[in-house]
Amino acid sequence: MSKPGDFEAVAADIKKLLHQPEYDDGSAGPVLVRLAWHSAGTYCAETDTGGSNGAGMRYEAEGGDEANAGLQHARVFLEPVKEKHSWISYADLWTLAAVVALKEMGGPQIKWLAGRTDYVDDSKLPPRGRLPDGAQGADHIRFIFYRMGFTDQEIVALSGAHNLGRMHMDRSGFHGPWVPNPTRFSNTYFKIMTDYDWKEKTLENGVKQFVYVDEDLDEELAMLPTDLALVKDESFGPWVQKYAKDKDLFFDHFAKAFGKLLELGIQRDANGNIKNTDNVKGGYHA
Numbered sequence: 001m002s003k004p005g006d007f008e009a010v011a012a013d014i015k016k017l018l019h020q021p022e023y024d025d026g027s028a029g030p031v032l033v034r035l036a037w038h039s040a041g042t043y044c045a046e047t048d049t050g051g052s053n054g055a056g057m058r059y060e061a062e063g064g065d066e067a068n069a070g071l072q073h074a075r076v077f078l079e080p081v082k083e084k085h086s087w088i089s090y091a092d093l094w095t096l097a098a099v100v101a102l103k104e105m106g107g108p109q110i111k112w113l114a115g116r117t118d119y120v121d122d123s124k125l126p127p128r129g130r131l132p133d134g135a136q137g138a139d140h141i142r143f144i145f146y147r148m149g150f151t152d153q154e155i156v157a158l159s160g161a162h163n164l165g166r167m168h169m170d171r172s173g174f175h176g177p178w179v180p181n182p183t184r185f186s187n188t189y190f191k192i193m194t195d196y197d198w199k200e201k202t203l204e205n206g207v208k209q210f211v212y213v214d215e216d217l218d219e220e221l222a223m224l225p226t227d228l229a230l231v232k233d234e235s236f237g238p239w240v241q242k243y244a245k246d247k248d249l250f251f252d253h254f255a256k257a258f259g260k261l262l263e264l265g266i267q268r269d270a271n272g273n274i275k276n277t278d279n280v281k282g283g284y285h286a
């Protein structure tokens with residue numbers, strides 16, 4: 001147990017659990033980033049519903065959305081941290097874990113503010129189906145991310161999270177990592193998206209994705225139809241090219257967009273405190 005508000009202590013324990021030799025590519029980091037993204041990415045600006053506040057994914061209504069398959073691994077990794085620092089809300093823990101993991105995997109520092117509560121407001125519950133479907137194209141991507149209030153530039157920056165982790169057939173139906181080193185954050189995803197020759201492949205479950213085969217690699221690399229839709233689109237495409245050439249620009253834009261994602265639906269006063277709650281306050285800069 002640490003002192004309420006000691007986010008440094010929580011962050012230190014998150015860092016310690018990232019190394020998971022038996023799991024995927026040896027790190028819990030990628031799935032923790034996805035947990036935060038799915039907790040926040042249900043947000044709808046027009047109706048002010050969804051978002052990371054409330055950690056609704058703990059319950060069947062949201063957790064049972066098929067888009068969230070596999071994220072129980074991330075929640076299980078974090079449970080000992082929650083037990084030790086019981087004062088932190090799940091909503092804060094999940095978002096903080098992503099910020100800590102991104103930094104530890106070589107990514108940028110992301111501004112993070114505490115104060116989310118675990119109170120599930122039924123009137124704010126997102127319906128299922130708010131998260132993107134990788135089998136679709138640019139129109140679908142815009143429909144999903146414009147609903148949250150993101151621009152085309154921010155959409156491409158956020159998509160760079162696919163530098164991390166992999167697809168699992170038993171979770172999404174897709175298979176494989178996007179990049180050769182999926183536990184190190186970089187702009188490789190954008191580089192290989194434009195440089196490599198991606199071939200469509202139908203997996204044994206009937207799901208279509210794109211793959212790149214190179215005998216020097218241990219396994220095939222993969223791209224979703226939504227990933228490659230970014231390259232060809234006249235507004236997304238130039239950002240893909242810029243981020244492929246300029247890692248610093250990508251890191252800067254990614255940090256801002258990811259920070260914005262984690263704040264969707266959260267109203268704060270001028271001091272950064274969430275209004276009308278007595279929840280634990282503070283911030284953390286990894």
Ligand code: ZEM
Nearest residue numbers: 030031033034037132133134158161165166167168171172
């Ligand atoms: Zn993802 N993502 N994502 N994503 N994602 C997967 C995995 C990961 C899409 C998508 O369909 C998928 C963003 C945007 C979009 C991560 C972060 C972020 C997987 C594989 C799919 C199918 C899941 C599996 O099988 O385990 C689509 C269609 C997106 C937009 C169009 C954004 C934005 C992200 C964060 C900023 C991460 C880190 C992973 C890897 C998870 C892991 O377990 O390794």
